[in-house]
Amino acid sequence: TAVRTALALDGVVAGYGQDPALHGVDLVVPEGAIVAVVGANGAGKSTLLRTISGLLPTSAGDIRQDGLSLAGVPVEERIRRGIVHVPERRQVIPELTVEENLRLGALWRRDPAERAADTAEVYEFFPALAERRHRAGSTLSGGERQMLAIGRAFMAHPKVMLLDEPSLGLAPKVVADIMSMLAWLRAEFSITVLLVEQNVRTALSIADTGVVLNLGRVVATRPAAELEADEQLRHLYLGF
Ligand code: ATP
Secondary structure (H helix, E strand, O other): OOOOEEEEEEEEEEEEOOEEEEEEEEEEEEOOOEEEEEOOOOOOHHHHHHHHHOOOOEEEEEEEEOOEEOOOOOHHHHHHOOEEEEOOOOOOOOOOEHHHHHHHOOOOOOOHHHHHHHHHHHHHHOHHHHHOOOOEHHHOOHHHHHHHHHHHHHOOOOOEEEEEOOOOOOOHHHHHHHHHHHHHHHHHHOOEEEEEOOOHHHHHHHOOEEEEEEOOEEEEEEEHHHHHHOHHHHHHHHOO
């Protein structure tokens, strides 16, 4: 049976003012896949995620989710349809407790039993968050904040999770924990993952497919292992 497409971008142009940062991006994210988008600083990786989540409008091209165009669909409605963005810098609310931060991810969901069950899932996977559930977000380490940011996104019942540099500035052990969480979200809940990373090896180690973005264009789409083994591509676009 054919794999369904979770997200499809077709000639997407988007950016800031007169100056597009994406110059016609084509991208297919299969349902249940982990797709890593890699590329140098300024390649347009964050812009790509902002455009998919609806924070930035497209000036040309189209984004489809499960075959339906997202043109004109506002951010909140995209979240309800299961597209949830975990932005750079782990934006947890410092004044709120861990538990309150988690609850924010599920504000629009009505069923308290379901919310409690989801919270328990997050705590089970990240016991450090369970221990700190009544502490303020401001007291967490960088790694714990990242776990909380992903946990909060999970609370929204995403179909597709968009992650912007979750490994940035974290110790290798913590990065490994975060990556296993993403693998678990896919395995256990069939969540499709679109992961943007500068940490290329880390991202490719859990991804099925690697996409190289350069100056706002997709220059390669390959099975992750193949991409990692391609010296020429690595030298040209990834700097290692
Ligand atoms: P980084 O890892 O540095 O965030 P990136 O691949 O995510 O890189 P983007 O942040 O998407 O790249 O940036 C793509 C281009 O858009 C760059 O030329 C950048 O300078 C520009 N850009 C990013 N954010 C803005 C903004 N808020 N206003 C104007 N230009 C921006």
